[in-house]
Amino acid sequence: MAVEPRFLADATLGKLARWLRILGYDTRLGDASLNAAQLVRLARAEQRILLTRDSAVARRRGVRAVLIRSGQLEQQMAQLQDELGVSAVAPFTRCPVCNVELEAIPKDRAWGQVPPYVFCTQDEFRVCPNCDRFYWRGTHRQLMGERVAEWAQDERTEDGR
């Protein structure tokens, strides 16, 4: 599998960062205290594409940056889909809160940690080693909503060829 792009989102793009994680992208959220030079340095050091709403930051040299044009999440996602081919590369693999990769756990470890209905109807559970939140496929599917779920569908179809 090709290495997917990794991202550094500026502090104004927290929602977008969560969604990129839901899709499976390693996305770091820049702290609000970072200035433009620090953001650029961090993106370069970690080889991340810098996502910013600030055109002055996007114009800086020595970093790959995308100027996010819209304040609306839907349009932001559409822009990244158009310009970078962002899609559901690996949904349900990354904690949307921490950006840490989820660990698969045996089903019995989820007992008492998830709603009983979920425990009875799901077989696959994952946990974030950082924040101890439990996830199952439904959580990410719910978070993703219809549009992104369609992308995930496309991905699966392609894999199945």
Ligand SMILES: [Zn+2]
């Ligand atoms: Zn977490």
